[in-house]
Amino acid sequence: MKRTTIICASVMALVAIMLLPTVASADTFDAAGAGRLPDSVGINSMWVIVAGVLVMFMQAGFAFLEIGFSRGKNAGTVVAKVLMNFSIAGLAYWAVGFALAFGGLGDLWGNTGWFLHNYGDPQTAFPVMGLSDATVEAKWFFQFVFCAVSLAIVWGTTLERIKFGVYAIYAVVFAGLIYPIGSHWVFGGGWLQTNLGMQDFAGSTAVHLIGATGALAVLLHLGPRRGKYGPDGRPRAIPGHNMPLFGLSIFILWLGWFGFNPGSTLGALDGRFTEVVVTTQLAACAGVLMAIVTSKLLLKTIDIGMAGNGAIAALVAITAPSGYVMPWAAVIIGAVAGVLVVVSVLAIDKKLDDPVGALSAHGMAGIWGTLACGLFTNPDLAAYNAFGEGGLVYTGSFHQLGVQALGVVTVFAFVFVASYVVFFLIKKTYGLRVSAEEEDAGLDISEHGMYGYPEQFIPAPELIGVGPVQTPAGAAASSGLNPTEVPA
Amino acid sequence: MKLVIAYIRHEAFEPIRMELLELGFPSLSIIEVKGSGRQKGITEQYRGSSVTNYLRPKIKIECVVAAGDVQTIVDTILRHARTGSIGDGKVFVLPVEQAYRIRTGESGEETLQSHPDAAATV
Numbered sequence: 001m002k003r004t005t006i007i008c009a010s011v012m013a014l015v016a017i018m019l020l021p022t023v024a025s026a027d028t029f030d031a032a033g034a035g036r037l038p039d040s041v042g043i044n045s046m047w048v049i050v051a052g053v054l055v056m057f058m059q060a061g062f063a064f065l066e067i068g069f070s071r072g073k074n075a076g077t078v079v080a081k082v083l084m085n086f087s088i089a090g091l092a093y094w095a096v097g098f099a100l101a102f103g104g105l106g107d108l109w110g111n112t113g114w115f116l117h118n119y120g121d122p123q124t125a126f127p128v129m130g131l132s133d134a135t136v137e138a139k140w141f142f143q144f145v146f147c148a149v150s151l152a153i154v155w156g157t158t159l160e161r162i163k164f165g166v167y168a169i170y171a172v173v174f175a176g177l178i179y180p181i182g183s184h185w186v187f188g189g190g191w192l193q194t195n196l197g198m199q200d201f202a203g204s205t206a207v208h209l210i211g212a213t214g215a216l217a218v219l220l221h222l223g224p225r226r227g228k229y230g231p232d233g234r235p236r237a238i239p240g241h242n243m244p245l246f247g248l249s250i251f252i253l254w255l256g257w258f259g260f261n262p263g264s265t266l267g268a269l270d271g272r273f274t275e276v277v278v279t280t281q282l283a284a285c286a287g288v289l290m291a292i293v294t295s296k297l298l299l300k301t302i303d304i305g306m307a308g309n310g311a312i313a314a315l316v317a318i319t320a321p322s323g324y325v326m327p328w329a330a331v332i333i334g335a336v337a338g339v340l341v342v343v344s345v346l347a348i349d350k351k352l353d354d355p356v357g358a359l360s361a362h363g364m365a366g367i368w369g370t371l372a373c374g375l376f377t378n379p380d381l382a383a384y385n386a387f388g389e390g391g392l393v394y395t396g397s398f399h400q401l402g403v404q405a406l407g408v409v410t411v412f413a414f415v416f417v418a419s420y421v422v423f424f425l426i427k428k429t430y431g432l433r434v435s436a437e438e439e440d441a442g443l444d445i446s447e448h449g450m451y452g453y454p455e456q457f458i459p460a461p462e463l464i465g466v467g468p469v470q471t472p473a474g475a476a477a478s479s480g481l482n483p484t485e486v487p488a
Numbered sequence: 489m490k491l492v493i494a495y496i497r498h499e500a501f502e503p504i505r506m507e508l509l510e511l512g513f514p515s516l517s518i519i520e521v522k523g524s525g526r527q528k529g530i531t532e533q534y535r536g537s538s539v540t541n542y543l544r545p546k547i548k549i550e551c552v553v554a555a556g557d558v559q560t561i562v563d564t565i566l567r568h569a570r571t572g573s574i575g576d577g578k579v580f581v582l583p584v585e586q587a588y589r590i591r592t593g594e595s596g597e598e599t600l601q602s603h604p605d606a607a608a609t610v
Binding site: 459 | 498499522530531532533534539541542543545
């Protein structure tokens with residue numbers, strides 16, 4: 001009874017907030033009505049929304065990547081998880097996340113724009129994005145899909161054994177608190193960016209390392225899948241069930257990255273976004289090829305999963321430098337990431353069960369990408385973006401590299417400690433892991449009561465069943481159905 | 489010679505196989521089967537309606553051994569396959585008349601499992 005009252009009260013409070021006159025959209029609404037919305041606002045907003053939609057599509061990429069790398073008995077649960085996380089993140093980021101991340105130049109967090117409501121002048125409310133005149137709504141959507149990507153990365157290490165409710169609990173904390181604060185420091189106008197000049201164009205640290213750090217925290221509490229490590233402690237392969245779906249996921253993510261990096265210009269009028277497309281593409285190509293070569297040298301075979309991980313790692317690595325480096329540097333950054341991800345997957349697998357390689361492809365590559373700014377940032381581009389200075393190869397100074405390293409360490413420490421505590425509390429109260437029997441049966445049937453691939457688990461005779469579904473031979477013609485058709 | 493047939497849970501197979509290997513019985517076949525016994529069915533929910541699945545997946549082991557070895561095999565299976573819950577499975581022992589090794593044409597008990605001298609000639 002008491003709990004019901006609280007829920008009712010919160011719902012009514014939300015409705016009340018939404019009924020208040022929305023100053024939020026007034027700026028564009030009035031201007032457009034009077035016919036004086038500048039063309040640049042339309043053009044820049046259009047590009048930011050298109051880029052945001054591309055980044056949203058990365059959710060499909062993460063879903064198929066995890067499905068492909070899971071066993072068939074755990075395929076369906078990923079769909080429900082991605083849908084729920086994406087939706088929780090959307091509401092949490094609207095309510096508090098966006099304000100914490102971008103609402104002002106506070107050292108630790110922002111404080112204007114709760115519920116995208118009553119923030120006044122957009123240029124002063126969200127100053128770090130003030131260089132673009134795209135509407136606040138466009139910027140909110142773009143930053144929200146970033147948050148959702150970061151949250152999706154967290155769960156890569158947890159496949160095939162985690163309780164479904166854990167997703168919901170942590171998603172609220174992550175999208176409402178951990179991600180907004182961490183990303184505020186790095187690219188929302190916080191102390192790392194504004195005071196120290198840390199460079200992270202689209203989020204190697206702010207999105208990918210934060211997600212991978214959460215993934216490490218939950219993995220340390222969760223432990224490996226049953227059967228991952230033999231009695232002798234050596235890792236055993238638990239092959240994913242669908243490499244073609246995995247391949248599709250890589251191309252979806254790669255496509256999404258052309259919104260992720262070039263969209264972070266937040267505008268189209270200076271043409272910078274096309275240059276970011278080039279650095280992004282070059283890095284990814286180098287990453288794939290170096291991952292294939294490294295796999296052939298170390299494993300004596302061309303591992304399909306490693307080739308895909310190479311693309312992702314290179315794209316993660318070029319995310320921070322994409323707006324700061326020249327094309328030749330992008331090739332180097334991607335190539336190093338391609339080698340790094342293979343070596344890292346092999347090393348991490350010895351002790352930690354990370355089914356999709358999230359710690360390597362997003363964590364290690366995210367660190368490398370962030371540090372790469374300290375090496376390869378072009379001084380002219382640093383001046384153009386107005387954060388930090390040139391990298392080691394141009395200036396001979398270790399200053400920018402030191403700033404980047406400090407950023408990596410502090411963001412990692414903050415996110416790790418916060419996430420470790422949250423998952424510890426969840427473990428002590430709700431529990432993190434399904435029972436051994438449920439894990440053996442698979443999460444599809446044990447958590448959702450249905451299979452991702454019913455034909456694999458329900459014998460054909462039982463699927464046909466008995467009773468009204470069966471139609472007498474003569475009835476098919478009279479009902480107008482082709483005899484070979486099966487009624488739905 | 490006897491044929492041992494066992495219907496077991498999937499997760500019981502690996503420990504049984506490891507122990508039989510150590511005991512010198514590497515030759516066996518498995519079949520993934522679906523069957524029903526006293527174990528309850530699994531109900532799958534699908535968009536509001538449900539279908540109950542009474543045939544549960546099991547592993548069927550087939551292993552032919554000399555009559556004197558039967559108890560060893562059966563004991564190994566019983567030890568590893570028993571959880572105490574309904575659905576652990578069953579073991580059957582059947583007589584076998586003759587056995588031939590196709591590669592050499594040999595017949596009789598020595599074709600059934602590996603012998604130290606035979607293993608050396610692989």
